[in-house]
Amino acid sequence: MGLARYVIVRALLIIPTILLLYTLVFIVLRVLPGNPVLAALGTKNIPEEQLQAIMRELGLDKPLYQQYIEYLVNFLRGDMGYSMVVRGRPIASDITDRFPATLELSIWAIIVSFVLGVGIGYVAGRSRSSIVKHLARLYGSITYVLFIPALGLFLQLVFGLWLKVLPTGDRLSPGIYIKPITGMYTFDALIQGDLVAFIDAVKHIILPALTLGLVLSGPFTRLTLDNMEKVMESKIVIAYRSRGIREEAITRHVFRHTLIPVVTYLGLQFALLLGGAVLTETTFNWPGLGTYLVDKIMYRDYTAIQAVIIIFAFLVGLISLITDVLYALIDPRVRYQ
Amino acid sequence: MNINPYTGIGLAIILAFVLMALLADIIAPYSPTEASGNVLEPPSIHHIMGTDNLGRDVFSRIVFGSRTILMVVFLAVAISGALGTILGLLTGYVGGAIDRVISFIMDSIYAFPSLILAIALSVALGPNPLNAAIAIALTYVPTYFRMIRGQVLSIKSEGFVEMAKALGLPTTRIIFRHIFPHLIPTLAVVFSMNSADAVLTEAALSFLGLTVQPPTPDWGFDLYKGRGFILAGAWWMLAFPGGMITLLAIGFALLSEGISQSHAVKSFE
Amino acid sequence: MLIVEDLYVKYYTRRGTVSAVSGVSFTMQKGEMLAVVGESGSGKSTLALTIMRLLPRNAVVERGRILLDGIDVLKLSEDEMRRIRGSKVSMVLQDPFTTLDPLRRVIDQFIEFLMEHGLDRRSAEKLALEALESVGIPKTLAYSYPHQLSGGQKQRVAIAMAIALKPSLVIADEPTTALDVVVQKQIMDLIDTIKRGGTSVMLITHDIALAIERADRIMVMYGGEVMEIADKGTIMSRPLHPYTQGLLASIPRLGSDKIPESIPGYPPDLRNPPKGCVFHPRCPYADERCRSIKPQLIEVEKGHWVKCHRVVKA
Numbered sequence: 001m002g003l004a005r006y007v008i009v010r011a012l013l014i015i016p017t018i019l020l021l022y023t024l025v026f027i028v029l030r031v032l033p034g035n036p037v038l039a040a041l042g043t044k045n046i047p048e049e050q051l052q053a054i055m056r057e058l059g060l061d062k063p064l065y066q067q068y069i070e071y072l073v074n075f076l077r078g079d080m081g082y083s084m085v086v087r088g089r090p091i092a093s094d095i096t097d098r099f100p101a102t103l104e105l106s107i108w109a110i111i112v113s114f115v116l117g118v119g120i121g122y123v124a125g126r127s128r129s130s131i132v133k134h135l136a137r138l139y140g141s142i143t144y145v146l147f148i149p150a151l152g153l154f155l156q157l158v159f160g161l162w163l164k165v166l167p168t169g170d171r172l173s174p175g176i177y178i179k180p181i182t183g184m185y186t187f188d189a190l191i192q193g194d195l196v197a198f199i200d201a202v203k204h205i206i207l208p209a210l211t212l213g214l215v216l217s218g219p220f221t222r223l224t225l226d227n228m229e230k231v232m233e234s235k236i237v238i239a240y241r242s243r244g245i246r247e248e249a250i251t252r253h254v255f256r257h258t259l260i261p262v263v264t265y266l267g268l269q270f271a272l273l274l275g276g277a278v279l280t281e282t283t284f285n286w287p288g289l290g291t292y293l294v295d296k297i298m299y300r301d302y303t304a305i306q307a308v309i310i311i312f313a314f315l316v317g318l319i320s321l322i323t324d325v326l327y328a329l330i331d332p333r334v335r336y337q
Numbered sequence: 338m339n340i341n342p343y344t345g346i347g348l349a350i351i352l353a354f355v356l357m358a359l360l361a362d363i364i365a366p367y368s369p370t371e372a373s374g375n376v377l378e379p380p381s382i383h384h385i386m387g388t389d390n391l392g393r394d395v396f397s398r399i400v401f402g403s404r405t406i407l408m409v410v411f412l413a414v415a416i417s418g419a420l421g422t423i424l425g426l427l428t429g430y431v432g433g434a435i436d437r438v439i440s441f442i443m444d445s446i447y448a449f450p451s452l453i454l455a456i457a458l459s460v461a462l463g464p465n466p467l468n469a470a471i472a473i474a475l476t477y478v479p480t481y482f483r484m485i486r487g488q489v490l491s492i493k494s495e496g497f498v499e500m501a502k503a504l505g506l507p508t509t510r511i512i513f514r515h516i517f518p519h520l521i522p523t524l525a526v527v528f529s530m531n532s533a534d535a536v537l538t539e540a541a542l543s544f545l546g547l548t549v550q551p552p553t554p555d556w557g558f559d560l561y562k563g564r565g566f567i568l569a570g571a572w573w574m575l576a577f578p579g580g581m582i583t584l585l586a587i588g589f590a591l592l593s594e595g596i597s598q599s600h601a602v603k604s605f606e
Numbered sequence: 607m608l609i610v611e612d613l614y615v616k617y618y619t620r621r622g623t624v625s626a627v628s629g630v631s632f633t634m635q636k637g638e639m640l641a642v643v644g645e646s647g648s649g650k651s652t653l654a655l656t657i658m659r660l661l662p663r664n665a666v667v668e669r670g671r672i673l674l675d676g677i678d679v680l681k682l683s684e685d686e687m688r689r690i691r692g693s694k695v696s697m698v699l700q701d702p703f704t705t706l707d708p709l710r711r712v713i714d715q716f717i718e719f720l721m722e723h724g725l726d727r728r729s730a731e732k733l734a735l736e737a738l739e740s741v742g743i744p745k746t747l748a749y750s751y752p753h754q755l756s757g758g759q760k761q762r763v764a765i766a767m768a769i770a771l772k773p774s775l776v777i778a779d780e781p782t783t784a785l786d787v788v789v790q791k792q793i794m795d796l797i798d799t800i801k802r803g804g805t806s807v808m809l810i811t812h813d814i815a816l817a818i819e820r821a822d823r824i825m826v827m828y829g830g831e832v833m834e835i836a837d838k839g840t841i842m843s844r845p846l847h848p849y850t851q852g853l854l855a856s857i858p859r860l861g862s863d864k865i866p867e868s869i870p871g872y873p874p875d876l877r878n879p880p881k882g883c884v885f886h887p888r889c890p891y892a893d894e895r896c897r898s899i900k901p902q903l904i905e906v907e908k909g910h911w912v913k914c915h916r917v918v919k920a
Contacts, residue, residue: 020445145586150579239705243719244692275452332751
C-alpha cells in the first residue's frame with residue numbers, strides 16, 4: 001500500500017538527520033570544551049593519576065573517533081553512560097525517571113496550543129469583521145514572543161499567590177500518591193480511577209501547560225486564519241456552493257485544507273516545544289528532562305548533558321516522522337507520490 | 338511618508354531601550370551593583386521598582402541590564418545574519434553537491450530546538466556574554482541561510498541574472514550587485530523577527546545562568562533570582578525584569594509585522 | 607426556460623464601482639444551447655454567477671429579474687437558492703483541477719452532493735455510479751482521489767455531477783479552456799449530449815469559433831452589455847454589429863491567405879465606462895452620435911437583436 005511504503009521511506013530519510021545532529025552534539029560537547037573532566041571539576045589542581053582514572057572510567061581516554069562510535073552504539077542499546085558528577089549513577093535510569101513528566105507536559109501543552117491557536121484562528125477566519133481578524137493576528141504575533149519564565153511566574157503570582165487557587169510547582173501535592181504506570185500522572189490517575197489524585201494532578205499541570213501552550217498557540221492562529229481566508233476565496237468553495245452544499249459542510253471541508261499547513265508546522269513547533277519545555281519546567285519546578293538538563297548544566301556534567309541533548313535529537317527525528325505520517329493521512333496526494 | 342503603525346510602535350519600543358542602554362549612567366538613580374536601600378523594599382518614590390534581596394535598586398539594574406541584553410542580541414543577529422546570508426548566497430548560486438550537503442546540514446540544525454542548541458554551545462564555550470552571543474548566532478545561521486538560499490534559487494532563473502552571466506560578469510559581482518539587493522526587504526523582516534527570537538534566547542540563557550556572572554545586571558538572570566522570592570511576595574523582582582524582556586521582544590515582533598505588512602502591500606500593487 | 611430581464615450588476619471596490627453587467631436581457635428555450643461570447647471583462651462570467659447567485663460579497667444586483675422555469679431566482683431566500691443549485695441549475699467550471707476537492711474521493715463528493723438534495727446514501731451511491739458511468743468514468747476511478755484522474759476525466763466528473771439531477775439549465779463556464787485540444791473535443795461532445803434530455807445549456811466562452819461550431823444561438827457581450835443576439839446561421843452569414851464582425855474576422859481559417867485580424871484597442875474600464883456606445887473607442891465606424899448617445903438593443907429581424915446606431919430596423 002501507498003501509506004506503508006511512504007512511512008518506511010520517510011523513516012529511512014530521518015536516519016541521516018539524527019546522525020548529523022548526533023555528530024554535531026558530539027563535536028560541541030566533547031571536542032569544544034577541551035577536557036570535559038577538568039571543566040566539570042572546575043579546577044586544574046588535580047593529580048594527573050586521578051584525572052586519568054576518571055577519564056578511563058568514563059571512557060574519555062580513548063581516541064575521539066572510537067568514543068564517537070562506541071557512544072552511539074551504546075546509546076542505541078539504551079546505555080547512556082555514567083554521570084561525571086554523581087559517580088556510578090547510570091544516566092539512562094535518570095532519564096527514564098524524568099521522561100514521563102516532560103512527555104506529559106508536552107502532550108497537554110500541545111493540546112492547549114492546538115485548541116487555543118486553531119480555535120481562535122477558526123473563529124476569526126469565519127468572522128466577517130476585519131477587526132476580529134486583526135486582533136487574532138496580533139494575538140498570534142504577541143503570544144509567540146512572550147518570555148516563558150516571565151509568563152509562568154506571572155501566572156504563579158496571580159493564580160498561586162493572590163487567588164490561591166492553583167499550586168505553583170511540582171507535579172502532586174504532598175500526601176497524594178499515584179502508582180506509576182505510564183509515569184504521566186494525569187493519565188495514571190484516570191486509568192486507576194482515582195478521582196482525588198486526578199484532580200490534584202490536573203491542578204498541578206494547568207499552569208505549566210497553559211504557559212507553554214499559550215506561547216506555542218500563536219503560529220497556529222495565524223496559519224489557520226490565513227489559510228481559512230485563502231481557501232474560502234478559492235474555486236473549490238465556489239464549486240461546492242454551485243452544487244448546493246450547505247455552508248456548514250463547506251466550512252468543515254475547507255477546515256481540512258487549512259489543517260495541511262498547520263500539521264506541517266506541527267513538526268517545527270515541536271522544536272519550539274522542547275526548548276520551551278526546558279524553560280517551563282525550570283519555572284515550575286517540574287521534574288522532567290528540562291530541569292534535569294539545567295541541574296546538570298549547573299554541575300557541568302557533560303556526559304549527562306550530552307545524553308539529554310541526544311535524546312532531544314532522537315525526539316526531533318521521531319516527531320518529524322509522526323508529522324509526515326499525519327500529513328499523509330490528511331492529504332491523499334502525498335501518499336501516492 | 339506613511340509609516341505602518343506596527344513599525345512605528347515597534348521602532349519606538351526598541352529605540353527607547355537603546356536610549357536606556359546608552360544613557361544608563363544618567364538615567365539610573367543608583368548603582369546597579371551596590372545596595373542603596375533595605376532588602377526587598379516594594380516600589381516607592383525612592384525606589385520606583387523596589388529593591389532586590391540585597392537591597393539594590395531594581396530600576397537601576399533594569400537600566401544597566403538593557404546593556405547586556407542589547408549587546409548580546411545585536412552581536413548575535415549581526416554574526417548569524419552575515420554568516421547565514423553569505424553561505425546562502427554562495428551555495429544557492431553555486432548549487433550542486435556543495436549546496437545539497439550544506440542545505441542538509443542547515444535543515445537538520447533548523448529542525449533542532451534552537452534553545453537547546455544554544456544551551457549546548459554556551460555550556461561548551463563557557464558562560465559569558467560574548468560566548469552567549471556566539472552561541473545564539475550559530476544557532477540562528479540556518480534561519481538566514483534557508484531564506485536567502487530559497488530567494489537566490491528563484492531570482493537566479495530570472496532574465497537579468499542570465500543576462501549578467503551571458504555578459505561574463507564575475508560570479509561575486511553577480512551575486513552581490515545583482516542578486517543581493519533584491520533580498521533586502523525579506524532580510525529586514527527576518528532580521529527583526531530573528532531579533533525577537535534572539536532576545537528570548539538571550540533571556541533564556543541568562544535565566545539558566547549561562548550569560549553573566551553576578552553581580553552584573555541582566556534581565557534574565559535577575560528574573561531567575563526573583564523567582565526565589567516569589568513566596569515572599571516580592572512581585573517587583575519578577576514583574577519588572579520579566580516585563581522588560583517581553584516588551585523588548587514584542588517591540589521586535591511588531592517591527593517585523595509592520596515591515597512584512599508594508600512590503601506585502603507594495604508587492605501587491 | 608430562462609428569462610433574464612434588464613439585469614444590472616455592480617462590484618463595489620476600493621478603487622471605484624464597476625458596472626459589470628448593464629441592462630442585459632435575453633431568453634433561453636428548453637433544450638437549446640446558447641453561447642455567450644465575449645472577451646474577459648465582458649461580463650459573461652458575472653452573468654453566470656448572478657444566475658447561480660454566487661456573486662462575491664462586494665457585488666450587488668441593482669436591477670432586473672431572472673426567471674428560471676417561472677421562479678424568480680433573485681427573490682429566493684439563501685436556503686431556497688441553495689436547494690436549487692445543483693438540482694435545477696448547475697454549473698461546470700473552467701478549471702477541473704480546482705473544482706474537485708483534492709482531499710476527498712470522487713464518489714464521496716458525489717454522494718454528499720446528492721444527499722444534500724434529498725437522496726439517501728444507498729440511492730445516492732447508485733445514482734452517482736450511473737451518472738459517472740454515463741460520462742465514461744468507470745467504477746474504479748469513482749473510488750479514487752481527484753489527483754489520480756486526468757484533467758479531462760475530472761471535467762467528466764464535473765459534468766456528471768452537473769447533470770445527475772436533470773436540471774433545467776447547465777451553465778458551462780469555459781469548460782474546455784484548461785484542457786488539451788484532443789480532450790477539448792471529447793468534452794464538448796459530452797456537453798452536446800446534455801441538451802438531448804431537454805436541459806438548456808449556456809456555454810460561456812471567449813472563443814467564437816467554438817460557439818459557432820457547437821451552439822444553437824449566440825449572444826455577443828461587450829463591456830457588460832449585449833451587442834448582438836441571433837441564431838448561429840444568422841451570426842455567421844449576416845453579423846451586423848461591428849464587434850461581432852471583428853470577432854468573426856479574428857478566426858483563423860484553414861486554406862485562406864488572409865491573416866486573421868484582431869480588434870485594435872483594449873476592453874473598456876468599467877469603473878468609468880465610455881459615454882455613448884460602450885464599443886465606440888474601438889469601433890472603426892464610430893461617429894459623433896456613437897460618442898454621445900447609447901444605442902438601444904433592437905430586433906432587426908425575427909430573433910436577431912443588435913445594439914448599434916448604424917443598424918436601422920428593417
